[in-house]
Amino acid sequence: MKISFLNLKTLALALSALIFSSCSDDNSTNNKEENKGDDSRWITVAAARMGDNPGDGNGGTLIYSISSEDAKDPTKSIAPFDEGFIVPSNRTARLQASEDGNTMFNISYAGDTGGNYSKYTVNGGQNFTPTGSEVSIAPYVGSAPRWIKLFDGDKTGSAVYVSTEHQFSDNGTTDDATDDFYTHTEATMGVVTLDLVNSKINEFQESKISLSAEEEAQGYYISRIDMPVLNESGDKLYIGARISKVDPATAESESGFDILPSKTIVLDYPSLTNPSIITSGVGYGNTNGYRSINAFLYNGSVYQANQGDPNGSHILKIDANNEYDDSYVFNLDAALGVQDAYILAWRPAANGKAVLAYRHAGSQEGVAGAQGFFALVDLNAKTAQKIDAIPYEADFYLFQYQGFAVDGNNIYLTQAPVGKNGNIYVVDTETGVTTKGAELVNVAGSHFIGAW
Numbered sequence: 001m002k003i004s005f006l007n008l009k010t011l012a013l014a015l016s017a018l019i020f021s022s023c024s025d026d027n028s029t030n031n032k033e034e035n036k037g038d039d040s041r042w043i044t045v046a047a048a049r050m051g052d053n054p055g056d057g058n059g060g061t062l063i064y065s066i067s068s069e070d071a072k073d074p075t076k077s078i079a080p081f082d083e084g085f086i087v088p089s090n091r092t093a094r095l096q097a098s099e100d101g102n103t104m105f106n107i108s109y110a111g112d113t114g115g116n117y118s119k120y121t122v123n124g125g126q127n128f129t130p131t132g133s134e135v136s137i138a139p140y141v142g143s144a145p146r147w148i149k150l151f152d153g154d155k156t157g158s159a160v161y162v163s164t165e166h167q168f169s170d171n172g173t174t175d176d177a178t179d180d181f182y183t184h185t186e187a188t189m190g191v192v193t194l195d196l197v198n199s200k201i202n203e204f205q206e207s208k209i210s211l212s213a214e215e216e217a218q219g220y221y222i223s224r225i226d227m228p229v230l231n232e233s234g235d236k237l238y239i240g241a242r243i244s245k246v247d248p249a250t251a252e253s254e255s256g257f258d259i260l261p262s263k264t265i266v267l268d269y270p271s272l273t274n275p276s277i278i279t280s281g282v283g284y285g286n287t288n289g290y291r292s293i294n295a296f297l298y299n300g301s302v303y304q305a306n307q308g309d310p311n312g313s314h315i316l317k318i319d320a321n322n323e324y325d326d327s328y329v330f331n332l333d334a335a336l337g338v339q340d341a342y343i344l345a346w347r348p349a350a351n352g353k354a355v356l357a358y359r360h361a362g363s364q365e366g367v368a369g370a371q372g373f374f375a376l377v378d379l380n381a382k383t384a385q386k387i388d389a390i391p392y393e394a395d396f397y398l399f400q401y402q403g404f405a406v407d408g409n410n411i412y413l414t415q416a417p418v419g420k421n422g423n424i425y426v427v428d429t430e431t432g433v434t435t436k437g438a439e440l441v442n443v444a445g446s447h448f449i450g451a452w
Helices: 009-025 213-217 332-336
Strands: 042-048 061-067 085-087 094-097 103-107 116-122 128-136 146-149 156-169 181-195 200-209 220-230 236-245 261-268 276-284 295-298 301-305 315-318 342-348 353-359 373-378 383-386 405-407 410-415 422-428 434-440 447-451
Touching (some): 042 405, 042 410, 103 156, 156 220, 181 236, 213 220, 236 301, 276 315, 295 342, 301 342, 332 353, 332 383, 353 410
Antiparallel strands (some): 061 085, 094 103, 103 116, 116 128, 146 156, 156 181, 181 200, 220 236, 236 261, 301 315, 405 410
């Protein structure tokens, strides 16, 4: 069985340059360090500081590493907002980690450094040593790229974008352009692959991506793409897609439209050519996710979450033939006994059991948005159960949640309401036992976005 895993403002930017050059080399008492035994793994916690509003995460991202042994210890306490390393990024950083937890990867999101790739050796505490050279992918996919690590042995990352333009046709009766009528929306996709080892661009390709003629005539188009994942044979890249719609009569954006079946873009890999689109016969809605990895390779197939499904989020399955397996039906509403389940983030361990963050109809509204929950999921049995050992309250906000740290069958996650202290929790996916670990010290308006 084989598994691989896919995905402060101005002051912070000024500080990040100083910390980038000195934090990992500073042996003063202000540079708190953690120790890791030979049998332990680094667990890196990410903290998103408030910008203008509680829970927006726009004040920058800080990271702090603790050994897996200490992460399990509820007598330990860490304060990433006070002692963490500031990750270069104008807004919430998009972070990835190596499979062993010893390296962190980052591509800055927006601002003057947007699109800059950097990586760090994890040394514990706030001690992250820059390693290798930086490279900018902004010329290929812009300064706010959506990217993911392909989990091909920590060799490759991939970033994507899509640009759209409404197309019109002259009706032939007048020279007045205002009488032209809408025909479709043209979507141009860009995909770049990045050598994470040598910090260089591997490949870049642009392609036109089209829905069916009938769907396009009704005003549907692909408006966002994200979360690339390799198939098991490594010759196809799957990219999740969000579908939007305009009114063909006016070319104005629509809301409340009929949701199309879930779709995924398929490209030849590593050439990034020959795009096609596959469509699920089970799920509806989007497959691009948000800030967390949305699809994973497990036991020869890719398992993918969808969002915005009118029947509640599903986990969908794409088989080795690069087509959806419509015989696999895993609906979160049915499994959890809720309505309008919405998968926010998830990640499986090697045994096919996963931890999943979600919200649902009736979730309380907190200071930043709807309350979130965690569930333990079994991909083989197609079951899901809310993890009751984790405390919940209205301000437990998970919409921006990004990362889970996997160590064997254990999955580490962060729990803390916006602006309040919380803890690391460790889920033994094999036994289902969840235990409270180290305390997470929070600050006003801020929240934690995961563990790596």
